[in-house]
Amino acid sequence: MIELYRLSGCPYCAKVEDKLDELGLEYEQHNVMPFRFLRREVKKVSGQSGVPVLVDLEHDVSWMAESDDIVDYLEQTYKE
Numbered sequence: 001m002i003e004l005y006r007l008s009g010c011p012y013c014a015k016v017e018d019k020l021d022e023l024g025l026e027y028e029q030h031n032v033m034p035f036r037f038l039r040r041e042v043k044k045v046s047g048q049s050g051v052p053v054l055v056d057l058e059h060d061v062s063w064m065a066e067s068d069d070i071v072d073y074l075e076q077t078y079k080e
């Protein structure tokens with residue numbers, strides 16, 4: 001299962017969510033806190049506190065940040 005760490009109102013997260021929806025991919029959402037110092041879960045997974053962060057263990061992606069990189073990855077991996 002793909003996982004996405006995201007924040008409401010974050011345009012970079014919305015870009016990734018739009019791509020996931022466009023590709024018809026199911027994913028688990030993890031909502032992070034607005035204050036970076038409270039984002040413990042995403043920090044634990046990725047070592048940094050920015051979002052979006054994508055996890056796709058089925059494809060050996062333990063974590064990936066940078067929305068443009070995530071969108072490119074999703075297209076290359078899942079676009080038919």
Ligand SMILES: N[C@@H](CCC(=O)N[C@@H](CS)C(=O)NCC(=O)O)C(=O)O
Pocket residue numbers: 007009010011012013036049050051052065066067068
């Ligand atoms: N270049 C990044 C920018 C992401 C970004 O600025 N995210 C904000 C939320 S909208 C954030 O988490 N900022 C805190 C940080 O980067 O540590 C991307 O496109 O993914």
